[in-house]
Amino acid sequence: MxxxxxxxxxxxxxxxxxxxxxxxxxxxxxxxxxxxxxxxxxxxxxxxxxxxxxxxxxxxxxxxxxxxxxxxxxxxxxxxxxLRSQPGEQHTLFRIGVADVVPKSIVYRLIAPTMQLNEPIRITCREDKLERLLADLAIQRLDMVVSDSPMPPHLDIRGHSQKLGECGVSFFATEAVEQRLAGDFPANLDNAPLLIPGQDTVVRGRLMRWFAEHKLRPRIIGEFDDSALMQAFGRSGSGVFVAPSVIASEVQAQYGVRLIGQTDAVSESFYAITVERKVSHPGVVAITEAARSKLFSD
Structure with a gap:
């Protein structure tokens, strides 16, 4: 031993x-x-x-x-x-795995409703690649995994996906970058400097197909798995970047950038993956209900 x-x-x-x-x-x-x-x-x-x-x-x-x-x-x-906490002070532990491709602002807004529960909850969040998180979910080291894709069918892991919601994508740039773009959206993306989500993200493929359908050829100058890092480069004026439309106002306020266009033809979806088909953990229930009734209700 x-x-x-x-x-x-x-x-x-x-x-x-x-x-x-x-x-x-x-x-x-x-x-x-x-x-x-x-x-x-x-x-x-x-x-x-x-x-x-x-x-x-x-x-x-x-x-x-x-x-x-x-x-x-x-x-x-x-x-x-x-175990050291007093009986009247015990918290329900809520262990959340977050796929590293999910935007941090979305994660926060998904998890925030658990802080308003009458039952005290103690949250632990771990960010990693989806397959490693699902392996921990299978052996009950995690209660839930938040991802931009449902449970992959090729994995021999028991799990159930619940769609939290979906939204279109928006394009942002600094004022200086926007002034160098020619024409109206989406034509102004042709030959524009573009910061794009990495290969591991679901939205990456959808964006590339959308560009092809509209005969647009932006200049990809950076690929990022971490959306916060991509947005930081966008704020510096490196190029146009994308984010889920549901957080468009927040992105503009936080990074001081302008919304140059948005489309629902390219969508991002978000999922809660759990071992149980019928969710019983109060934290998971709070997240799924709030996501469907508030965050993605529009």
């Missing part, structure tokens, strides 16, 4: 970057920590660290082990906090 104390020493050394700093944090001697890590390596049959000059670096096995250790001790901390 895995020795969790030894694993904890490995985790602290990996996080701090050296045995010396781990000694300061754990209030233990270097001999104790290095000895326990050696016992862990012997029991696993692999080396977790290697020396490169005077530096201690993770081996390939160590790099594989570290994210698992991170999750284990994070869950342990959450469990300790939950």
């Amino acid at each position: 895995l020795n969790y104390r030894q694993l904890h020493y490995f985790w602290v050394v990996a996080r701090t970057g050296s045995i010396v700093r781990a000694c300061e944090q754990l209030n233990l001697t270097a001999q104790t920590i290095s000895g326990q890590i050696s016992l862990l390596e012997d029991s696993l049959g692999v080396d977790l660290f290697q020396r490169v000059g005077r530096q201690l670096e993770l081996t390939e096995a160590g790099r594989l082990a570290l994210p698992y250790a991170e999750q284990m001790f994070q869950l342990g901390h959450e469990l300790e906090s939950l």
Whole structure:
């Protein structure tokens, strides 16, 4: 059986970057920590660290082990906090996975209604690639995954997708960029400098088809999986960028850009993926109801 104390020493050394700093944090001697890590390596049959000059670096096995250790001790901390709380102060834990391609503003507006529940809820959010999040959902490390696509049919994972809503897309640019565009929308996108969502996003393919249908050939100067980073480049005047129309007013106010056009012919959809077909978690219920009745009601 895995020795969790030894694993904890490995985790602290990996996080701090050296045995010396781990000694300061754990209030233990270097001999104790290095000895326990050696016992862990012997029991696993692999080396977790290697020396490169005077530096201690993770081996390939160590790099594989570290994210698992991170999750284990994070869950342990959450469990300790939950059990130490007084009976009248206990919160319902709501563990949300967010696919990294979903715009952060959409995520916030989806999750915000859970803060208004009468029943106190403690939220933990983790952003990652969809397939890794779904793997954690399958073993109940997460209660829900928010994605821009439903459950992929090729994955051998039990899960159910609930469509939260959909909306068209809007195009934004700074005033300086807008003044360099010729003609009316959407013709003004032809040969325009364009910042576009990355290959992993569903909307990317829909945009490219829409451009082809309208015989538009914008100059793609940047591709971004992270919508916030794309918007930051757009705010700097690098080019035209896109965002869901449902947050158009927020994008204009936050980034100081102008709305140059929008279309419903290209749509973005958002889903809540859960293990249960019939949702019972109060947080999931709050998100689905608010999304359908308010956020995407128009």
